[in-house]
Amino acid sequence: MTGTTAAPWDRRSQGCELRLDDLHASLADPVLESMTFLNEVSGAYPDAVSFAAGRPCDDLFETASVQRCLDRYTRYLAVEQGRSAERIRETLLQYGPTKGVIGELIARNLAVDEGIDVPVDSIVVTVGCQEALFLVLRALCATEHDAVLAVSPTYMGLTGAARLAGMPVLPVASGSGGVDFADLRAVLDEARRTGLRPRACYVVPDFANPTGLSLSVEDRRRLLRVAEEEDLLLLEDNPYGLFDDGGAPAPTLKALDTGRRVVYLGSFAKTALPGARVGFVVADQRVGDVRGGPLLFADHLAKIKSMVTVNTSPIAQAVIAGKLLESGCSLRAANERAIAHYRGNRRVLLAGLERRFGGTAASGIHWNAPAGGFFVVLTVPFVVDDRLLERSAQEFGVLWTPLRHFHDGADARHRLRLSCSALTPAWIEEGLDRLAALVADRLTTRSESREAAPCTATY
Numbered sequence: 001m002t003g004t005t006a007a008p009w010d011r012r013s014q015g016c017e018l019r020l021d022d023l024h025a026s027l028a029d030p031v032l033e034s035m036t037f038l039n040e041v042s043g044a045y046p047d048a049v050s051f052a053a054g055r056p057c058d059d060l061f062e063t064a065s066v067q068r069c070l071d072r073y074t075r076y077l078a079v080e081q082g083r084s085a086e087r088i089r090e091t092l093l094q095y096g097p098t099k100g101v102i103g104e105l106i107a108r109n110l111a112v113d114e115g116i117d118v119p120v121d122s123i124v125v126t127v128g129c130q131e132a133l134f135l136v137l138r139a140l141c142a143t144e145h146d147a148v149l150a151v152s153p154t155y156m157g158l159t160g161a162a163r164l165a166g167m168p169v170l171p172v173a174s175g176s177g178g179v180d181f182a183d184l185r186a187v188l189d190e191a192r193r194t195g196l197r198p199r200a201c202y203v204v205p206d207f208a209n210p211t212g213l214s215l216s217v218e219d220r221r222r223l224l225r226v227a228e229e230e231d232l233l234l235l236e237d238n239p240y241g242l243f244d245d246g247g248a249p250a251p252t253l254k255a256l257d258t259g260r261r262v263v264y265l266g267s268f269a270k271t272a273l274p275g276a277r278v279g280f281v282v283a284d285q286r287v288g289d290v291r292g293g294p295l296l297f298a299d300h301l302a303k304i305k306s307m308v309t310v311n312t313s314p315i316a317q318a319v320i321a322g323k324l325l326e327s328g329c330s331l332r333a334a335n336e337r338a339i340a341h342y343r344g345n346r347r348v349l350l351a352g353l354e355r356r357f358g359g360t361a362a363s364g365i366h367w368n369a370p371a372g373g374f375f376v377v378l379t380v381p382f383v384v385d386d387r388l389l390e391r392s393a394q395e396f397g398v399l400w401t402p403l404r405h406f407h408d409g410a411d412a413r414h415r416l417r418l419s420c421s422a423l424t425p426a427w428i429e430e431g432l433d434r435l436a437a438l439v440a441d442r443l444t445t446r447s448e449s450r451e452a453a454p455c456t457a458t459y
């Protein structure tokens with residue numbers, strides 16, 4: 001029998017191998033790797049105190065509430081809607097309409113909590129707010145010239161969704177007030193000069209992720225005027241608006257929107273139940289169609305959704321609906337305990353930073369003090385990157401998020417995001433002690449490096 005020389009690589013034995021450059025270009029984009037990396041680091045160091053996770057506090061949720069809320073919605077369907085047992089079973093257990101089954105209750109919630117008055121058919125219930133982002137961007141991306149602006153630093157989920165939709169993201173400086181309007185105009189002008197068509201600008205007006213910045217009421221009105229003048233949509237994301245320090249909340253952009261310039265993105269992850277994965281989009285803009293009468297933008301988003309997720313789980317929607325019904329459709333009322341928790345944690349974090357780093361501004365250590373939300377940004381005089389994060393977790397037992405995961409500006413190299421949402425006050429204090437030890441170590445290393453550096457002066 002004549003022997004044969006085995007190929008150095010046998011396709012049949014190894015199975016199919018794909019080339020990355022034969023897949024969608026977004027899969028090679030670092031932004032899609034950020035979330036995976038951060039999750040892996042957190043998973044590898046479960047005993048570390050984590051300021052990295054922007055998740056709600058586990059103690060604010062209880063397993064029993066799922067069945068209670070489901071029962072409450074079932075009673076609503078039977079008593080207030082007058083549905084038969086067969087109709088209720090179909091509503092809860094079948095696929096259901098693409099736009100969702102709880103749009104009426106979401107509309108009531110928006111009216112009660114935000115003063116937003118929109119028709120039910122302008123609401124599409126989505127699988128979390130992330131799907132809502134993707135649907136909007138996919139619909140707006142008509143050609144390779146379409147682009148989306150984003151106030152920077154921005155939520156990495158927006159950047160990732162835009163990559164998947166094939167849209168470039170054009171960063172707009174945030175400035176000290178939340179939006180640098182001069183830079184916004186400059187970015188729009190430059191984009192158009194280079195052949196791009198800016199379609200929308202993504203903004204989180206209340207306690208933005210990652211910076212914690214908020215827009216004043218005056219700047220909200222100004223942003224709406226700019227959108228009108230520049231023929232631009234505003235994509236308003238509002239996951240943190242309830243979690244303020246008290247006082248009269250600022251109106252949302254959508255509440256101020258008289259020209260239908262705002263597409264409103266909502267999520268129940270922070271305010272009701274993250275595991276339900278229910279979000280929504282309000283898209284009440286009219287879309288002309290030469291083939292028929294005008295439809296709402298929401299109708300077109302539903303077309304895309306029908307090809308992506310078909311519909312949002314009716315069971316998950318029912319749990320959220322029950323939560324809304326329990327509180328008269330006011331999530332502000334339903335979240336009194338959560339608001340107090342996050343408010344208290346934020347105060348502990350800011351006071352703890354002051355005790356440990358107060359008076360160090362001259363050495364390059366400072367932080368902002370948001371009036372709400374989950375996040376604080378700390379600036380330090382050394383490079384903050386993924387390597388330092390891993391060392392921080394391994395040697396000091398504390399996790400945080402390098403700001404470079406949210407934008408690639410030069411200032412991001414020295415900034416990190418601290419989230420106080422998922423911790424207890426005691427763990428915040430412990431975590432700050434560990435963070436202070438890391439900072440002291442880095443400052444000592446920098447000082448020793450400067451002293452050891454050889455003299456390079458020439459005479």
